[in-house]
Amino acid sequence: MNTKELLGAMQKSLIALLILIACSLAISFVSPLQSASALEVTSITAAPNSEDGREILGSVPTRMSLRASADNQEEITSITIRVPEVALDREMAKTTVLDGVKRLDISAEVVSLDKNTLQFNFDTPVPPTSDLLLEIYEVAFPGDGGAIPVQFSYETTQGSKDFTEYEKPIQVTPVSLSQQIASWLNSQGWVQAWNSNTFLNLFLNPAIFVTSAPVVFKGWLTALAIVVLAFPAAIPIGFLLALMRMSKIWLVKVLASTYVNIIRGTPMFLQIYIAFFGLPLLGLQVDNFVLGCFVMAFNSSAYLCEIFRAGIQSIQKGQFEAARSLGMNSAQTMIFIIVPQAVKRVIPTMTNELILLYKDTSLLASVGIMESVMYAKTITAATGNITPYIVAAGFYLIVTLPMSRITRKMEESTFAKSAKRKAQRKKEDTNDDSDDDDNTTHHNKKGSWQPTVDHEKDVLAIKTADL
Amino acid sequence: MAIDNTDAIIKVEHLTKSFGHTEVLKDVSLEVYRGEVVVLLGPSGSGKSTLLRCINMLEVPTSGKILFEGTDITKKSVNINKIREHLGMVFQNFNLFPHLTAKSNVMIAQRKVLKRSKEEAEKNAVKQLARVNLANRVDYYPSELSGGQQQRVAIARALAMDPHVMLFDEVTSALDPELVRGILDIMRELASEGMTMMIVTHELNFARDVADHIIFMEKGHIVERGAPEQIFNNPESERTKAFLGNIY
Numbered sequence: 157m158n159t160k161e162l163l164g165a166m167q168k169s170l171i172a173l174l175i176l177i178a179c180s181l182a183i184s185f186v187s188p189l190q191s192a193s194a195l196e197v198t199s200i201t202a203a204p205n206s207e208d209g210r211e212i213l214g215s216v217p218t219r220m221s222l223r224a225s226a227d228n229q230e231e232i233t234s235i236t237i238r239v240p241e242v243a244l245d246r247e248m249a250k251t252t253v254l255d256g257v258k259r260l261d262i263s264a265e266v267v268s269l270d271k272n273t274l275q276f277n278f279d280t281p282v283p284p285t286s287d288l289l290l291e292i293y294e295v296a297f298p299g300d301g302g303a304i305p306v307q308f309s310y311e312t313t314q315g316s317k318d319f320t321e322y323e324k325p326i327q328v329t330p331v332s333l334s335q336q337i338a339s340w341l342n343s344q345g346w347v348q349a350w351n352s353n354t355f356l357n358l359f360l361n362p363a364i365f366v367t368s369a370p371v372v373f374k375g376w377l378t379a380l381a382i383v384v385l386a387f388p389a390a391i392p393i394g395f396l397l398a399l400m401r402m403s404k405i406w407l408v409k410v411l412a413s414t415y416v417n418i419i420r421g422t423p424m425f426l427q428i429y430i431a432f433f434g435l436p437l438l439g440l441q442v443d444n445f446v447l448g449c450f451v452m453a454f455n456s457s458a459y460l461c462e463i464f465r466a467g468i469q470s471i472q473k474g475q476f477e478a479a480r481s482l483g484m485n486s487a488q489t490m491i492f493i494i495v496p497q498a499v500k501r502v503i504p505t506m507t508n509e510l511i512l513l514y515k516d517t518s519l520l521a522s523v524g525i526m527e528s529v530m531y532a533k534t535i536t537a538a539t540g541n542i543t544p545y546i547v548a549a550g551f552y553l554i555v556t557l558p559m560s561r562i563t564r565k566m567e568e569s570t571f572a573k574s575a576k577r578k579a580q581r582k583k584e585d586t587n588d589d590s591d592d593d594d595n596t597t598h599h600n601k602k603g604s605w606q607p608t609v610d611h612e613k614d615v616l617a618i619k620t621a622d623l
Numbered sequence: 624m625a626i627d628n629t630d631a632i633i634k635v636e637h638l639t640k641s642f643g644h645t646e647v648l649k650d651v652s653l654e655v656y657r658g659e660v661v662v663l664l665g666p667s668g669s670g671k672s673t674l675l676r677c678i679n680m681l682e683v684p685t686s687g688k689i690l691f692e693g694t695d696i697t698k699k700s701v702n703i704n705k706i707r708e709h710l711g712m713v714f715q716n717f718n719l720f721p722h723l724t725a726k727s728n729v730m731i732a733q734r735k736v737l738k739r740s741k742e743e744a745e746k747n748a749v750k751q752l753a754r755v756n757l758a759n760r761v762d763y764y765p766s767e768l769s770g771g772q773q774q775r776v777a778i779a780r781a782l783a784m785d786p787h788v789m790l791f792d793e794v795t796s797a798l799d800p801e802l803v804r805g806i807l808d809i810m811r812e813l814a815s816e817g818m819t820m821m822i823v824t825h826e827l828n829f830a831r832d833v834a835d836h837i838i839f840m841e842k843g844h845i846v847e848r849g850a851p852e853q854i855f856n857n858p859e860s861e862r863t864k865a866f867l868g869n870i871y
């Protein structure tokens with residue numbers, strides 16, 4: 157063989173080789189396409205896990221299932237499921253193969269390819285025309301929800317198919333942070349141990365605690381808004397009532413006293429019912445929240461009236477007389493002399509009334525105003541758990557505890573302030589070489605006057621008694 | 624200071640006052656002339672305070688007239704607040720406004736009643752407090768002052784209104800004995816300055832010193848009246864004699 161012949165033979169065989177490679181490549185490319193119908197995925201779904209059973213909530217574990225039927229020519233050897241960003245646990249996978257209604261004895265070894273991917277390797281290739289059900293339990297979709305795409309691929313005895321995305325992503329409803337925390341809590345061992353105690357579970361279920369807190373919080377804001385609107389409105393009404401009750405005009409006095417006595421003498425619950433059911437019957441449609449504020453304000457004004465009246469009447473008669481003797485009219489006397497003194501005295505009782513009013517907003521739940529107790533009630537009705545009420549109680553305490561503390565502090569600080577001033581004055585007095593005939597030694601009889609035992613006068617009284 | 628006997632600043636005519644069924648003042652008539660110091664004496668319960676309080680209408684008389692500078696102030700049509708501007712009153716129990724400093728106590732009615740400017744009221748307050756020797760206590764609260772100091776603030780408060788008449792109702796009775804003199808000295812000074820005053824007191828020496836005219840009351844009646852020398856040295860009524868004799 158000469159060189160030329162040799163080269164020619166090599167050329168031929170090279171071409172033949174190239175064709176062969178090309179052919180095999182072509183076959184390998186074409187074959188998956190040919191087996192595109194080897195596995196028909198009929199659905200990829202997740203079980204609804206919301207309370208009403210209609211939605212798939214994120215973060216809350218649920219069951220995901222893939223239904224498919226094998227094509228009538230090929231046998232399926234493995235199926236891979238991948239859900240990006242969702243952890244899949246191979247231990248939680250379950251395989252069911254049916255031929256019609258008959259269950260075939262085929263199981264699968266599930267391999268975790270990565271966190272998000274599970275491969276089901278069937279111990280026996282799935283025969284054509286059978287139905288497949290692959291289930292994965294305890295799948296928690298992302299808490300912020302959205303359309304979650306699911307990808308799958310499979311292998312047949314003839315070849316394999318690449319990942320495809322299923323046409324219908326799973327629609328996941330976003331859940332609040334609190335629900336995410338709650339479901340995380342429920343998966344914790346200590347929480348499960350805690351909940352195994354009936355009492356703790358019923359009254360202080362951690363997950364329900366967390367989920368009800370933001371809901372009850374909304375009600376807390378409502379209650380707060382009612383008080384913030386009603387109480388300042390009640391103050392002037394109460395003050396006016398107090399002035400009316402102290403009026404010299406009989407009719408004015410009687411009107412105010414009657415009002416105050418009726419309000420104070422009947423349960424607030426009843427007043428709420430009368431207002432909320434009476435007004436609509438009169439054809440008056442008032443917004444519930446607004447009406448709630450009104451009832452609270454009018455109720456509180458009666459109590460404030462008595463507080464103010466007591467406060468004003470606790471001011472000595474001499475204060476009125478001194479002011480009037482200087483030519484002040486009764487309004488000036490009230491505004492500049494009596495009220496400033498009375499305010500200091502009534503603030504603690506007023507704060508008390510504020511606390512009572514705030515607590516009484518819970519009564520508005522009875523007419524459907526969505527305040528803390530009402531929200532708590534709704535959750536309790538759904539869960540059969542008392543925890544939401546405990547949460548509501550906590551929210552009340554958030555307001556009432558600091559408030560009573562502040563009142564106490566206020567009382568203490570005025571006391572401390574005057575004590576401090578007094579001490580300071582004493583120091584000044586001792587340093588003070590004034591020609592004052594009556595300082596230092598006689599440092600005051602505690603500020604306010606006392607009914608003095610007047611010796612001279614008493615002696616006089618005795619002496620003149622038998623005249 | 625001369626007393627103008629033609630100018631009765633206060634004229635009480637047939638005044639009676641009852642509390643319920645008890646008649647506390649019975650047909651009381653008197654005059655106070657401009658520049659005069661009238662001292663009311665009498666046993667406890669004789670109606671001295673009630674009389675004084677009727678004069679600025681803190682008590683409403685049951686019947687009779689009270690003329691202040693010619694106006695019958697018992698009439699409903701009279702604006703009593705206007706009248707009271709000119710009638711300073713000092714109480715046994717001081718009745719200072721505890722929420723205000725000494726200066727503010729003296730300022731408040733000047734500001735609200737006389738509508739004086741803050742500067743003017745303040746200037747006058749400081750002046751009046753200095754007049755009662757309290758220049759160094761202007762910013763003290765009543766609770767930080769002794770009884771005597773409080774009573775002096777009360778006097779300054781009344782004086783700041785430029786009253787035409789000052790009414791003093793046992794202003795030293797609530798004070799410890801050693802604090803009494805300071806107050807009496809201030810009243811003496813006021814008398815010497817020609818202030819018209821009606822004083823209820825049990826300080827007989829002081830009464831004798833300071834009074835131009837003494838009225839002795841008992842059981843709602845005026846029993847005797849006259850110049851201090853006459854009342855003290857030569858009392859007509861047995862009651863007065865007994866009263867003064869017992870005290871002296």
Ligand SMILES: Nc1ncnc2c1ncn2[C@@H]1O[C@H](COP(=O)(O)OP(=O)(O)OP(=O)(O)O)[C@@H](O)[C@H]1O
Binds near residue numbers: 647665667671673
């Ligand atoms: N507001 C009142 N209501 C009923 N009775 C009163 C009232 N004020 C005074 N009285 C009575 O009137 C009488 C005279 O009282 P008043 O205070 O005028 O006496 P007084 O001469 O000032 O006595 P004292 O020297 O004790 O101050 C007393 O019997 C007293 O009990």
Ligand SMILES: [Mg+2]
Binds near residue numbers: 673
């Ligand atoms: Mg008296």
